[in-house]
Amino acid sequence: MRYRPLLAILLALCLSVFAVPAKAAKAPLTYDQIRNTGKAAICPSVSDNARGRIEVPRGGSLKLTDVCFQPVQIEVEEEKRNGEKEFIKAKNIMISAATLGPIKAEVTPKDGALELKVVDGITFQPTTGQMPRRELVPFLFSVKDLVATAQGSAIDPSTDFEGEFLVPGYHSSTFLDPRGRGSNTGYDTAVGLQAAKDDFATNRKVDEVSQGKMSLRIARVDASTGEMAGSFVSIQPSSTEQGAMEPHTVRVQGLFYARLAQES
Numbered sequence: 001m002r003y004r005p006l007l008a009i010l011l012a013l014c015l016s017v018f019a020v021p022a023k024a025a026k027a028p029l030t031y032d033q034i035r036n037t038g039k040a041a042i043c044p045s046v047s048d049n050a051r052g053r054i055e056v057p058r059g060g061s062l063k064l065t066d067v068c069f070q071p072v073q074i075e076v077e078e079e080k081r082n083g084e085k086e087f088i089k090a091k092n093i094m095i096s097a098a099t100l101g102p103i104k105a106e107v108t109p110k111d112g113a114l115e116l117k118v119v120d121g122i123t124f125q126p127t128t129g130q131m132p133r134r135e136l137v138p139f140l141f142s143v144k145d146l147v148a149t150a151q152g153s154a155i156d157p158s159t160d161f162e163g164e165f166l167v168p169g170y171h172s173s174t175f176l177d178p179r180g181r182g183s184n185t186g187y188d189t190a191v192g193l194q195a196a197k198d199d200f201a202t203n204r205k206v207d208e209v210s211q212g213k214m215s216l217r218i219a220r221v222d223a224s225t226g227e228m229a230g231s232f233v234s235i236q237p238s239s240t241e242q243g244a245m246e247p248h249t250v251r252v253q254g255l256f257y258a259r260l261a262q263e264s
Contacts, residue, residue, distance in 0.1 A: 004081065005126065009254050029036060041098070042099070043255050043256070043257040045229060045257070046220040046228065046257070050221055050222040050227070053154050053156040054154060055075040055154045055155070056090055056109050057109075058109060061107060062106065062155070062260060063260065064106065064261065065102065065260075066102045066103075066122065066258065067102065067103035068100065068101035069254060069256060070176070070255040070257075071099065071141060073252070074090045075088060075251040075253075076249070077248060077250075078131075087251050090129030092128075092130075093128050093130050093136075094125075094127050098127045098202065100121075100123060101121065102121055102122065103123060103143070105118045106119055110149070113150060114149065114155070116148045116150070118147075123144040123146075124142035124143070124167075125141050126140055127141040127207045128141070138170055138238065139238035140167055141236075142167045142212065143167060146165040147164065147165075148216055149163060150162070155191075155218055156219060160215065164211050165236075166212075167210045167212050167236050170208060210236070210247075212236030213234065215232065215233045215235070217231050225259065226259050227259040228257070229255070230255075232254055232256050235249060235251050235252075238250050244261075
């Protein structure tokens with residue numbers, strides 16, 4: 001009987017040890033816990049065992065929120081000596097600032113298939129890939145105005161979306177280079193002989209607007225929480241520095257996440 005108080009104390013200590021981590025795991029991370037850790041560039045994940053199915057209502061739509069695109073690997077197409085082209089792996093020197101999100105999107109039924117449209121959010125970020133020989137390839141990683149389609153009437157682990165998106169210019173139309181040249185502001189040209197300006201193709205700045213293609217594969221769906229996750233592969237051009245250089249073809253592979261928006 002004299003050991004009963006001691007046993008009660010030990011039991012209370014054990015319960016407190018197991019209870020504290022569980023409570024901490026559920027608490028959201030604070031700004032100080034995320035700052036300078038790189039965690040803000042990591043998309044949420046869904047359990048590997050999630051193999052659910054989310055039906056898309058006929059005549060309606062699914063509202064997706066917290067959509068996230070996290071680049072994992074960047075490759076730049078180069079031409080070899082024999083004339084063939086291949087993608088070379090590049091180092092993403094802005095890995096902590098390249099993730100896109102939060103983004104809002106909609107999934108609607110269309111012509112017997114599903115259509116995914118990006119409607120709002122942080123849809124592009126300046127990114128730079130570094131080639132093995134140290135060359136830097138700047139590009140604007142983008143999913144702006146993405147419209148992709150997939151077969152079926154529901155979102156499940158076999159859903160594959162494919163579509164196109166808009167790639168805005170790496171520099172805005174008001175950007176000025178060191179010589180004061182720009183596409184909408186500054187000098188049109190900055191050469192001494194105006195009669196010979198047509199010989200300087202890179203001297204006149206132009207707006208960069210192009211398109212890219214994306215393949216988005218859904219691998220995990222949790223119907224109870226409305227979450228889904230998977231991977232994506234996008235192909236888009238790099239920056240031309242407002243017409244000063246030829247663009248590279250860039251391939252980005254990464255992770256995707258989204259969840260159903262709560263109805264208000």
